[in-house]
Every structure is written in structure tokens, then in C-alpha cells.
Amino acid sequence: MQRGTILCGTITVPDLDAAIAAWRDVLGLELCETGSVDAALAQSWGAEACAGLGFAMLRPRSGDAFWIRLVEQPRHDGFVPTTTYGWAAYELTVQDVFGWAEKLAGPAFEIIGPPKTIANMEPAFIPMQVLGTGQEMIYLNEVVGQMPGFVLPRAASPVDRAFIVVLAARDRAASVRWYVDALGLDESATFTIPYTMINRAFALPADHQTTLTMVASGTMPVVEVDDYPASVAERPCHAGMLPPGNAMVTLAVPDLELCAVKWIVPPALREGALYEGRRAGTTRGAAGELVELVEAG
Numbered sequence: 643m644q645r646g647t648i649l650c651g652t653i654t655v656p657d658l659d660a661a662i663a664a665w666r667d668v669l670g671l672e673l674c675e676t677g678s679v680d681a682a683l684a685q686s687w688g689a690e691a692c693a694g695l696g697f698a699m700l701r702p703r704s705g706d707a708f709w710i711r712l713v714e715q716p717r718h719d720g721f722v723p724t725t726t727y728g729w730a731a732y733e734l735t736v737q738d739v740f741g742w743a744e745k746l747a748g749p750a751f752e753i754i755g756p757p758k759t760i761a762n763m764e765p766a767f768i769p770m771q772v773l774g775t776g777q778e779m780i781y782l783n784e785v786v787g788q789m790p791g792f793v794l795p796r797a798a799s800p801v802d803r804a805f806i807v808v809l810a811a812r813d814r815a816a817s818v819r820w821y822v823d824a825l826g827l828d829e830s831a832t833f834t835i836p837y838t839m840i841n842r843a844f845a846l847p848a849d850h851q852t853t854l855t856m857v858a859s860g861t862m863p864v865v866e867v868d869d870y871p872a873s874v875a876e877r878p879c880h881a882g883m884l885p886p887g888n889a890m891v892t893l894a895v896p897d898l899e900l901c902a903v904k905w906i907v908p909p910a911l912r913e914g915a916l917y918e919g920r921r922a923g924t925t926r927g928a929a930g931e932l933v934e935l936v937e938a939g
Contacts, residue, residue: 643707643894643938646827646859648804650709650892650916650934651732654884655776658696658714664750664775665710669801671700675915679713686924687890687932688906691715691882699915708803709916712776713889718878721886723779724843726877727812728931729888730868731771731779731839733805735797739768739784746772754779755838766794767805771839777887779839781805791831793861806856806863807891810870812929814855817867820928821857824902825895825935827865830858837868844871864893876930890924890932892916898923898937909937 655661665671681693696714701707710732724730736742739757746753755771766789769781783805785794795803811817821827837852857865877885884890895901898909898921909923921937 644859644862645894645896646825646862646864647707647894647938648807648864648891649707649894649936649938650711651729651804651807651888652711652713652884652890652892652932652934653774653776653778654715654886654889655712655774655778656714656717657775658698658712660750661712661714661775662698662700665700665712668746668748668750670703670799671710671801672703673698673700674709675699682910683912686907686910686922687884687934688924688926689882689884691880692884701915702799702802704798704802706798706803709892711916713884715883716880717777718880718886720878721777722843723773723777723887724810724839726875727810727870727929728877728885729807729891730810731781731808732888732891733769733781733783733808733866735795735802735805736782736784737797737800737802739770739782742770742782750775751780757784766792779808779888781808789831791861792856792858792863794863806866808866808868809927809929809931810874811867814853814867814869817928818855818857821865821867824925824927825893826900828858828860830856830863832856840868840870844873846871885932890934892922892934892936894938895935896937898935901925901935903933903935909935912936
């Protein structure tokens with residue numbers, strides 16, 4: 643498995659059953675595991691209060707090695723998506739993005755941005771943006787071409803694996819360096835675009851420009867690191883729990899011993915659909931984001 647492969651996006655939700663129904667019955671992912679968060683696993687995330695909370699694991703019908711993990715914890719009323727440091731969005735590759743606009747007309751997902759092309763990135767993919775029941779931001783991207791220097795994943799099921807994950811950075815350059823120096827990933831292309839989601843969240847003019855840098859593993863995109871306006875805030879969080887919304891990203895690495903990171907607790911063997919008996923550990927990136935690493939050489 644390639645270094646930096648996105649294995650999982652963890653999301654906190656106030657109602658686990660409703661979130662499962664949204665991801666399984668609306669987006670079409672397969673439910674593959676449910677249970678309660680193990681105390682040792684919760685401790686490894688620095689989220690001891692999550693021990694015993696319900697969780698569910700879902701994966702694309704393509705069978706690709708990517709999971710969405712839903713963890714049930716109380717909603718935080720102070721959280722507003724796309725306004726705080728940390729994981730801002732998970733981008734999933736899909737088939738027929740224009741068809742999803744009609745399929746998602748209902749209570750499970752709120753369409754924030756309808757499908758449209760992006761200046762400076764066309765004709766590679768067409769994205770749309772939705773909010774889920776846990777206020778998670780999800781971009782649904784249909785790959786229609788390729789970008790110079792990248793191999794973009796085409797969906798083998800209606801909703802498939804992560805295309806890339808989006809980080810709201812405290813310091814874009816510092817975050818890029820962290821992924822390069824700590825995990826051995828590659829600094830790649832930098833773009834400046836009118837970023838609709840950011841402009842809308844901060845009431846900026848529609849033509850306000852945002853600079854972002856792609857972190858990759860060779861030609862495989864991994865993390866999009868975004869500059870954010872000066873009015874960005876720290877993400878509010880319940881004591882001892884995961885951040886609300888897009889909470890944590892899990893990446894594959896060939897050897898945990900070669901990661902230049904500070905572990906929340908030492909890595910350990912983990913069981914379950916995502917881990918399959920492999921070692922895993924969790925750390926924090928330069929923006930304070932939770933990054934779980936699984937040894938999957």
C-alpha cells in the first residue's frame with residue numbers, strides 16, 4: 643500500500659443511526675462494522691471520553707481500502723463548519739456528480755455547493771459540497787480528466803474512496819513542511835483560486851483569492867493545505883472528545899518507527915475493519931489536526 647494512502651475519515655455525529663442511514667441508504671456505502679469505541683483506542687486519540695461511545699464503519703461498494711468511521715458524541719453548538727482550524731472537508735470521488743444533486747434532495751445531506759467546474763483546475767474534476775448530519779463537510783468529485791503531475795482516482799462505485807482531504811491551516815507552509823518532514827510525503831502544486839466555501843463562510847467577496855498547496859505521495863494527492871482568513875478560530879470541542887464534524891484522518895505508512903512525530907500514546911496493534919491487526923498510533927499535525935497512522939507497508 644502506498645505511503646500516505648487515505649484509509650479513513652472519522653466523523654462525529656449526534657445520532658449514529660441517522661448518520662448510518664445517510665451514508666448507507668443515501669450515499670450507498672456498505673456498513674461493515676459497528677460497536678463501542680475501545681478505551682485504549684479512545685486514549686490513543688487523546689479522546690478518553692469517547693470510550694464506550696457507539697461507532698460504525700462504512701466502505702465504498704467498490705471494496706476499495708477506504709472507510710468512513712462515524713462516532714456518536716453530542717453536537718457542539720459552537721461549531722460552524724469551514725470557520726476553524728483542522729480538517730475542513732473530506733473529498734470523495736463519485737460517479738455522475740450532476741445526478742447527485744437530485745439524489746441528495748432530502749434531510750440527510752444539505753447541499754452547500756452544487757456541481758461546478760473550478761478555475762485553474764479544469765477539466766480535471768467537477769466538485770459539489772454537502773453537509774452531513776454531524777456537520778461534516780463532504781466534497782463529491784467526479785474525475786473527468788487529469789491534472790499535470792497527479793493521477794486522480796476515478797470512482798468504481800457511485801461513491802468511492804477519498805479523493806483528497808482538506809486541511810484549514812494555521813500556517814500553510816508549516817503544515818506542508820510537517821507532512822513532508824514527519825511523514826515523508828511530497829510538496830506538490832500550489833494554486834490560487836476564488837474558494838467559494840471559504841468566501842461564503844467568512845462573508846468575503848466572491849472573487850477573494852485563497853492559496854492552497856497540495857501534499858502528495860508521488861502522483862497520488864493526499865492533503866490539500868489551505869490558507870484561511872485572519873478571522874479563523876480554534877475548533878470548539880467537548881472535553882475529552884473528538885473534534886466536531888470532520889474529526890480525524892487515517893493515513894497508511896510503511897513503518898511507524900520512521901515517522902518523526904510525537905505520539906499521543908505509543909502505537910499498538912489494533913483490531914477491526916480498518917486496522918486488521920496492524921499497528922496504529924495517533925499524532926497531531928501543525929494545525930492541531932488529529933492524524934492517525936496505520937502501519938500498512
